[in-house]
Amino acid sequence: MTEKPRISEGASVLARKARKRAELAFFIPVLGCLIFLSPLLDALGFGATSLARQFLAIFFLWGALIALAFMLRRILSQEIEED
């Protein structure tokens, strides 16, 4: 009987997951634009609060965005081409 060497199963599932990870990369800048370019912060009352609170809020959100980008880099490590 002929041996039937099989290429590993589930490649399409892996490809789909990779696509989802890549689409996640789109989510972070959209989230950033929503936070920093929409009237969201003003609607939440940050416009009327003190400069110190504004400062803390913006830097906190900014830091969170950087943390998300850091996590994304780790998530996308397989997709990133090592040259």
Added chain:
Amino acid sequence: MLGFNGLVTICLVYVGILFLVAGWADRRARKGTASFLSSPIIYTLSISVYCTGWTFYGAVGSAARNGLEFVTIYLGPTLVFVGWWWLLRRLVRIGRTQRITSIADLISSRYGNNNLLAVIVTLLCVIGSTPYIALQLKSLTLSFSIFAADTDGLSPSIIGFWLAVGLALFTIVFGTRSIDANERHHGVVTAIALEAVVKMAALLAVGVFVVWGLSDGPADILSKAPDVINQSDTLITPRWVTLTFLAATAIICLPRMFQVVVVENTAEAHLATASWAFPLYLFFMSLFVLPIAIGGSTFLPASANPDLFVVSLPLAFDQFGLATLAFLGGFSAATSMVIVAAIALSTMISTHIVLPLWIRANQDRNPQSDDVRSMLLVARRISIIGILALGYLYYTLTDGTAALASIGLIAFLGVAQLLPSILGGLFWNNATRHGAITGILSGFAIWAYTLFLPSFEGRLLLTEAVLQNGPFRIAWLRPEALFGSNIEDPLVHATLFSIGVNALLFITVSLLSVPSASERLQAVRMVSPRVGEPRFRAGEATTVEDLYILAQRILGRQEAKAFFEQFAAAQGRQTGLPSPTDDLMRSLERELAGTVGSATAHAMLAQAVGSEDLSFEDLFAMADETAEIMEYSQELELRSRELADTAAKLRLVNQKLTDLSAQKDAFLSQVSHELRTPMTSIRAFAEILRDTSKMKATDQRRFASIILDESVRLTRLLDEILDLSFLESGSAKLNISKMSMVSVVNKALLATEALADGAGVTILTDIRPKTLRLETDVDRLSQVLINLVSNAVKYGEAKTPIVKITARLKSTDVVVSVSDNGPGIPAQHQHLIFEKFARFTSQHEKGSAGLGLAISKEIMRNLGGDLRYLAKPVGATFQLTVPQRRVVEQPAAIAAQ
């Protein structure tokens, strides 16, 4: 406090250290022993060239004047970098695969390698960067002025001039060591990375000093903000959004940012690291900006320039070491910007402007490579001097009065005019060169009119009156209130109109114009860029049996079997199929490509392994191959049809030749037979006359008469054959003359009168019009009519035989019919009527040779007409057609005249 000379000495020592670092890095890079030079950290730090003298000094000034607005300059790049996967990664890939050397190169390359576009972009970048260079000169001049105690004798413009000279020398030595525009500047990048560390360390140190040295921590310093910092009720304003947009744009469009982010990138992974590391760098660079602004506004006199708080605060509290570090931080920020910007701009100028001009000037001779090299080096060095000179000119023209931040924003909006063309080029296949040129030029013109020229406050081109009332007092053309718009902020106003019109015209003109072939090709490459040759990897969703079946279908059974057996043997397998290794996949793709083309082979394997690795470029390549195959196939089909047609013609010709040969044989046979019969008769009776001595006189006369008759018949036959031969060869001479049709018919009737009377045949004529005349060989035409009438009389066997002759004029032809009321010609013989020696039973009996109709047919052909037999139920009807006026063909030479 340090003296001016002391400060200059510190700067020179610092520059010397940078030189040493750059030289060391270059040497290590050449030896290939410095892998850290290509590390993501060095790459990230080099991107910090974004933080110039503006961000070092101007951000604090901006915070002191406008509160948190300064954050936008950092948030814009942050949003671009956290979204690196979608934009920056594409830029970097294109930069590496297309060997892009500058932003002008990118745009011109995308739009069909159009050099005009490259020149426009280069000039725009130079003009757009000029305020930025001036900004660096201003920040350095201010810091020198405030730091050095003994600069009273030196005006700011003198200091600015010498700073410009020093920066030009510095950049020439640093940035023009190599002429390969695509080569990474390891030394420069390493030096800039060092400067990035210095400026961040300086800003953090001053921040720590202000927060914990001058205050009791963050809460304390921030609590002082309401007293000294302006704050509006709304955080996210149109100006906030505009500034963030411009800062984000600057990361892509500024020539120096493109240089460090795209051209100096050595690996995609570095960009991935920078996606979080660079925003983190910006985070720390801006973390103490507001506290320093609050500290400066609180502890320094109201007259203190907020742009210089970073230096003046330590100086005010006698922290000379910290102040020196802060000065070096600002010096680093300014010099790194100038170095990289000058390298990028000089590369663009030398490549896209000087080199094409030089090639045109030297096209008559064959330049040596050294000529080009030295020319490029000189061009870059002169360009650097020119760039610094323009910056200095802007600085002196604006009199150094504008705030640092406002100068930087003017530059940002200038280069932002490239954004629609870049984004459109990367994501829109239908973007065209015409659209890009129109968009850029229109946006640039509006930028210059609404922001750049007004920044000179009436000292350049636009007077104060124009700024106040508009050109020719047309209010709706006021530079800062176009179309009567009521936008208070000039920056928001200029951004809205310039970018809006730019994008609108770019899209509209692109839709209205047609991209060239090279543009379409580049669009495919850049809209769907691919790095390297990833191809396929084993281990995906298929079996080697599927590949074997695929190979069988494409290569053929035997070839596929041999291919897989060879691989199985190489893998040590005596039976069965080989393992689906990467090597197998690559080789199989090559084998398939030999049959179906590389793109189709790639697509087939992509489908087979389910990798979905089909790019737009693949599809285009497949389409090209398919088109080629279709074209080839159509050509083959055409050739095949042509061959078939030719073969059919050859068969026809062959058949004709065969028929002619058979006819010739038959003709010769018939001629022989026809000649032999009378000859035999003549010979026999001549022998009888010769051998019979006692013969009756009556017999002798009868035999002699037979011999005579046969001789006459023989002569007539030979005459007919000869006549037919002449007519067939077309060499029969025609005697054209004019005669009425009635006369022609009468001539024929006269010749056959005796025959008709003898047979009791009534001949009727009907010629209309009676006056019908024709111009032809009347004798020949009469010969045909005589033949037809005599045939009708001889063979029209009826009880009351009637022969009818009609003649009519149809258009330019005369149509004559000769019909009888006899039995006609049997259908089975009708196709033989005009054949030579074609005789039917009764004809033979009546002594016909069977050449009459053949001769008649040939006569009519020679007269330019035709003779046909019309099959009718009763009798036989022959119809001849002859042109009313015979046109004699002219010889070719005469016709040509």
